[in-house]
Amino acid sequence: MTLVKEAPVRPAGKRPAAPAAGRRGRRRENLAGYLFMSPWIAGFLLLTAGPMIASLYYAFTSYNLFTPPRWVGLDNFTTMFQDPRWQKSVEVTLKYVVVATPLKLLLALGVALLLAQKRRGQGLYRAAFYMPSLIGASVSVGFVWRALFSDDAVVDRTQKIFGFDVGGWIGNPDYVLYSLVALSIWQFGAPMVIFLAGLKQVPQELYEAAEVDGAGPLRRFWNITLPMISPVLFFNVLLESIHAFQVFGSAYVVSDTRCGPADATLVYTCYLYQKGFKEAQMGFASAMAWTLVIAVALVTAVLFWSQKKWVHYEEAAK
Amino acid sequence: MGTSRNVERRTILRVAGASAAAVGLGATAACGGDSGSGDGTVTLRYAWWGGEPRTIAIKKTIALFEKKYPKIKIKPEFTDYEAFWEKFQTQASGGNPPDVFQNAVGFLRKYDKRGVLLDLKTQADAGNLSLEGFRNGVLANGQVDGKQIGIPVGANTMALVIDLKAFKKAGVEAKFGWTWDEYFDALQTIQDKVKIAGDTGYFSIMYLYDLYLRQNGKAFFTDSDLGFTEDDLTQWWEDGYKRVRSGLVADPKKVEQVKPKSALSAGLAASEFTWDNFSIRYEGEGESDYGLAPIPTTDGKDTGQYLGSLMLSAFSGTKHPKEVAQFIDFMVHDPEAGKIMGYDRGILATTEQYDAFTPTDPNNKGVKAYEEEVAKAGVLGKITPHPSGADVIEAAFLRIGGEVAQGKTKPADAAKALFSEAKAAFAG
Numbered sequence: 001m002t003l004v005k006e007a008p009v010r011p012a013g014k015r016p017a018a019p020a021a022g023r024r025g026r027r028r029e030n031l032a033g034y035l036f037m038s039p040w041i042a043g044f045l046l047l048t049a050g051p052m053i054a055s056l057y058y059a060f061t062s063y064n065l066f067t068p069p070r071w072v073g074l075d076n077f078t079t080m081f082q083d084p085r086w087q088k089s090v091e092v093t094l095k096y097v098v099v100a101t102p103l104k105l106l107l108a109l110g111v112a113l114l115l116a117q118k119r120r121g122q123g124l125y126r127a128a129f130y131m132p133s134l135i136g137a138s139v140s141v142g143f144v145w146r147a148l149f150s151d152d153a154v155v156d157r158t159q160k161i162f163g164f165d166v167g168g169w170i171g172n173p174d175y176v177l178y179s180l181v182a183l184s185i186w187q188f189g190a191p192m193v194i195f196l197a198g199l200k201q202v203p204q205e206l207y208e209a210a211e212v213d214g215a216g217p218l219r220r221f222w223n224i225t226l227p228m229i230s231p232v233l234f235f236n237v238l239l240e241s242i243h244a245f246q247v248f249g250s251a252y253v254v255s256d257t258r259c260g261p262a263d264a265t266l267v268y269t270c271y272l273y274q275k276g277f278k279e280a281q282m283g284f285a286s287a288m289a290w291t292l293v294i295a296v297a298l299v300t301a302v303l304f305w306s307q308k309k310w311v312h313y314e315e316a317a318k
Numbered sequence: 319m320g321t322s323r324n325v326e327r328r329t330i331l332r333v334a335g336a337s338a339a340a341v342g343l344g345a346t347a348a349c350g351g352d353s354g355s356g357d358g359t360v361t362l363r364y365a366w367w368g369g370e371p372r373t374i375a376i377k378k379t380i381a382l383f384e385k386k387y388p389k390i391k392i393k394p395e396f397t398d399y400e401a402f403w404e405k406f407q408t409q410a411s412g413g414n415p416p417d418v419f420q421n422a423v424g425f426l427r428k429y430d431k432r433g434v435l436l437d438l439k440t441q442a443d444a445g446n447l448s449l450e451g452f453r454n455g456v457l458a459n460g461q462v463d464g465k466q467i468g469i470p471v472g473a474n475t476m477a478l479v480i481d482l483k484a485f486k487k488a489g490v491e492a493k494f495g496w497t498w499d500e501y502f503d504a505l506q507t508i509q510d511k512v513k514i515a516g517d518t519g520y521f522s523i524m525y526l527y528d529l530y531l532r533q534n535g536k537a538f539f540t541d542s543d544l545g546f547t548e549d550d551l552t553q554w555w556e557d558g559y560k561r562v563r564s565g566l567v568a569d570p571k572k573v574e575q576v577k578p579k580s581a582l583s584a585g586l587a588a589s590e591f592t593w594d595n596f597s598i599r600y601e602g603e604g605e606s607d608y609g610l611a612p613i614p615t616t617d618g619k620d621t622g623q624y625l626g627s628l629m630l631s632a633f634s635g636t637k638h639p640k641e642v643a644q645f646i647d648f649m650v651h652d653p654e655a656g657k658i659m660g661y662d663r664g665i666l667a668t669t670e671q672y673d674a675f676t677p678t679d680p681n682n683k684g685v686k687a688y689e690e691e692v693a694k695a696g697v698l699g700k701i702t703p704h705p706s707g708a709d710v711i712e713a714a715f716l717r718i719g720g721e722v723a724q725g726k727t728k729p730a731d732a733a734k735a736l737f738s739e740a741k742a743a744f745a746g
Contacts, residue, residue, distance in 0.1 A: 064746055065411030066432040084735070150575040152627065171574030173724050257400055261574045262726040277404045279710050280411075281746060 058286040065280050076287035086288070088263050089271040096177060096267060097244040100184040105236055108188040113221075126196070126276035132190030141183070142253025146170055149179040149254075170254065173264035180265060183250050191236040199225070199230030227312040234311045238303055245296050248273070268292055325440030358389065360638045362645060365395040366420035367402035371597075372662050379655040390641045392421045403709065412432045413635060416641050421468050421631040421662075423459060428706040429631075435467040436632040441643035442466065448647055451668045454693060455700075459627050462703045463486030469646050472664030475623045475692055476525055477594040478611040481604075484512045484588035494695060498530075501614035505566045508588045515568035518581035518590040521558030521717025522713045525626075526591045529613055530554070532622030532699060539704045544711075544740055549732045555729035561722050570723035579603055593626065594688055595664045598681045612686040623692060624701040628663045661685050692734050707743035714739045 034041075059076060061069035080086050115126055135141055149155050151168030157164070169175040206224050215223065226233075248269040251259055259270040268288070291299030331555045366376060371397050380392045383468040395416055397405060403425070409415045415434060417671045429435050449457060452470065460468030480492060486509040505516025522525055528538035537545040568587040576584040583604030589611070600608040613621040630649060632642045649655055656671025661682050666672045677683045692698065718736050721727040727735070 064432075065407065066434075141431060150570050165572050167569075168575045171571035173726055201745070256577050258717065260720060261570065262724040264719040264726075277407070278713070279743070280407055 010173055040209040055286040055289055058283050059290050060287075061283045063281075063283040063286075065282055068168075069283065071173050073282070076284050077291070080284065080287055080291070085263065085266065089266045089268045092177065092264070092266050093245060093247075096180065096184075096247060097241055099178075100181045100247075101237070101240045101244050103181065104185045104188050105191055105233075105240060107185055108191035108236070109195050109233075111188065112192045112199060113225075115192075116196060116199040126193075129192060130189035133187045139249065139253050142250050145179060145183050145250070146254050146256070149176075149182075155179075171261055173260075173262040176255070176261065176264045180247070180254060183254070183258060184244065184247070191240060194232055194236055195229065202228040230311045234303070234307050238300060241299060241303070242296055245292065245299070254268040338431055352644035354697045360389060360641050361391040362418060362636075362638060362641055363393045363395060363416035364418045364645070365402070365406070367397055367399045368420075368662070369398075375659050375662055378658045379649065379652075382652070382654055382658070383645060386648070387641075387644065390645065392645065395414055410633075416634045417636040417638065418630055418632050418645055420471075421628055421629045423468075423629075423701060424704045424708040424712060426460070426462050426468055426631075426703045428709065430462050430465070430467055431706045434634055435465075436634045436636065436639060436642070437465040437467060438469060438632060438643060438646070439466045441639055444640070444643075446640050446643035446647065448651060451651065451670055453665075453667060453669060453672060454698070456625050456627050456667050459625070459701055459703075460629050460631075468631045469650055470629050470667040471628040471650055471659075472661065472667050473597065473625040473627045473689070474530055474593045474595045474664030475595065475625055475689060475698070476591060476613060477688055478613060479582060479590050479592055479600055479608055480611045481582060481585075481588045482607040482609045484508060484514065484606065488512050488588075494612045494691070495618045496612065496614050497618055498614045498616065502561070502566065505588075506560075509565055512588065514585065515565055515587040516589060517561070517567045518587040519558075519562075519567055519570060519573055519719070519723060520591050521555055521561075521567075522716050522723065523591055524715040525593075526613075527551075527554060527620035527715070530616075532624075533616040534618050537702065539702065540710060541702065542705045543744065544737070548730075548737055549608055551733040551736060552730045555719065555732055558719070559722050559725070559729060560723075567723070568721060569654055574720075582608070593664075594685050595661055597685060598661070609685055612692075619697070621692075621695075621697045622699065623697055624699045624700060626664075627667060665689050705744060707740070707746055709746070710743035711736075711740050714743070 058069055060071060060073060062075070064070035111129055115122065115129070119125070147153055149169040151170060151171060156166075156168050166172060166175060169179045169268050198263045202225060206228070207220055210224055211219050243275045246269060247267050251265045251267045252273070255261070255270075257263045259266040259274065269292075271293070272285050272288045275288065329511060334379065349432065364380070366372070368376075375395075376396075377394060380394060384390065384392060396402075402420075406415060406419065410429065410432070421429075421435075426435070438447055439449075442449045447469070449466065449469075454473065456470045456473045457466075459470050459473075460466055478492065485504075485508070488504070488508040490507050492504070496504075502516075508514065508516045524538060531537050531546050531550070536550070539545055558567065560569065568581050572586050573581040580590060581587050582590040582599060583600045583606075585605065591613075594610055597608060597610055613623060615621050630646045632639070632646065636642050651668050651670050653670050653674030656666045656668075656674045659666070659671075660675055661677065665686065666675055677686050714736055718727065718732045718739075722729055722732045
């Protein structure tokens with residue numbers, strides 16, 4: 001506890017001269033701190049940092065898991081960029097990110113606006129809308145989704161009532177990705193909760209003043225709510241896009257492990273998995289993984305850069 | 319003794335993740351021959367893939383084995399086919415695969431090349447395993463470059479499973495020696511009279527294309543390459559796509575959605591090519607009655623068929639090669655074990671087991687009758703162990719064939735893609 005409290009307080013310059021006894025005490029405290037942290041540090045080094053460094057090395061090798069990795073330089077990357085299936089996986093993933101993220105956030109914000117108002121049974125509504133986020137990542141929901149969007153299932157029958165007869169979405173390469181988008185949107189609970197928190201922070205007097213000036217609800221939303229919650233919006237956009245780039249479970253389950261039909265749900269991680277664990281091309285898979293890391297970092301950087309233009313941080317807000 | 323040191327070193331290496339070295343060490347452990355050091359029970363890990371009925375049956379055979387060999391304990395591991403090979407690959411690369419496991423012809427060379435498989439000939443020579451009594455020469459299925467790296471547990475061959483009611487209603491008869499033209503005519507009649515597609519999608523099944531190639535003097539695989547040309551495949555897929563368009567072959571969009579159920583048992587089509595021992599599943603899945611019909615031919619005689627089989631293989635680095643051999647011997651020769659397994663993994667491979675089991679239900683009877691008829695027709699050729707990478711190519715063939723069926727890839731481009739993926743798979 002002391003360790004955490006002390007760190008930011010200390011001035012950037014020299015350490016304050018402490019009596020020998022105090023220094024010893026602090027060292028002992030530090031030691032205790034590190035000791036308590038050691039399981040995490042060990043886990044980080046062994047399970048995260050170690051494998052990451054290894055995979056960075058493998059990205060430049062040809063490695064089939066059995067024979068020792070053979071250094072091939074940039075070969076994996078050049079083959080990757082020319083590989084039509086890799087290109088397809090990039091295309092599918094981008095499509096998914098671009099469609100799913102905004103729709104999900106839109107819905108999350110919409111519902112958050114409704115739930116921000118004081119109503120009876122508010123807690124119940126909030127829990128109900130949040131629920132899908134808790135179970136959404138599970139394999140069983142993937143199966144449920146498969147059942148919902150199959151030929152002659154609920155979705156198919158419903159759309160037929162409205163005159164759209166496309167058969168089930170799952171078997172149709174033109175539609176199946178949108179069933180994944182729907183699954184993602186359905187799990188809007190987490191960003192919704194964050195939006196709710198943001199909405200609570202907006203000072204009521206701003207609305208009151210605007211109302212006095214005769215601003216309608218739309219105007220109030222546009223000129224007050226949106227700028228005031230823009231930091232939260234930024235946070236959600238960032239988090240959700242990063243998540244969307246890493247989509248795997250739903251694509252894998254809904255397509256019955258094949259990321260298809262016709263590679264229509266071959267999202268990036270799905271192809272990475274196939275390369276690594278089905279075809280045992282760990283070098284190639286590692287190169288793919290690092291390319292994804294770099295791509296996500298770039299997207300993050302662009303978002304951070306763009307926030308200057310649209311994210312509004314109120315100086316006085318606490 | 320070298321044993322304990324080996325174990326220690328292996329443990330350390332495994333922790334360090336130096337898998338390749340572990341495989342090498344595995345080989346030395348096998349040479350050391352440290353079987354049954356006499357201090358009591360030995361535990362073997364036994365892994366297989368398959369559905370629930372197989373698992374129940376295998377567990378019964380394990381219980382029987384443990385009763386007869388009280389000093390050997392068996393630890394079962396099982397999953398479905400896809401998960402099995404993913405898991406196996408990881409285990410094997412870490413030097414920790416199961417001692418005994420189910421295997422198939424598409425994986426023999428792959429794992430032999432990587433030094434994972436034990437040559438069981440040495441154990442046979444030592445008298446721990448009998449290589450006698452295998453029917454129709456199926457023992458050869460487990461041989462690669464003079465080594466015996468798989469012991470067949472059953473034999474099966476490709477067949478056409480048909481919806482008997484639909485065929486009857488359409489008034490078509492499937493007979494030995496019928497040609498492809500006759501088969502496609504039959505599909506047309508079924509479509510006209512029963513209003514369903516005739517076939518579920520024959521052109522993405524690698525093993526069927528293999529038969530077609532064999533009928534034409536070629537084969538899917540040579541020892542190290544593909545045994546056909548891009549033009550051959552383009553033609554095959556062009557014909558296939560034409561038949562999807564005309565409705566002779568079931569709509570791939572629908573086939574996709576009934577999975578894991580088969581399109582045949584879902585009533586989307588009237589026939590499906592598959593291994594004969596798989597036919598048992600349809601009866602449970604579907605509403606109709608199903609039967610086995612002969613493979614169409616090019617010349618009215620040769621079907622190109624051979625006996626494939628599931629096998630048992632052992633890990634080259636097992637610490638108990640003797641017990642492993644005894645266990646495999648029991649599993650393939652013991653009449654009681656054969657009686658329990660039935661034809662789940664194909665017609666029982668050895669005479670002892672074949673004679674011990676008499677099928678009573680119509681499904682198993684059908685499989686038996688079919689294989690006897692095929693054997694009698696004298697059409698059976700020899701199987702060649704597939705080159706390393708065959709498993710990846712089979713998956714690619716199914717996937718790319720599916721793209722053709724969906725109209726997402728032109729046959730010529732698809733054939734080109736398969737050849738390019740095959741090249742990468744062989745090199746891997």
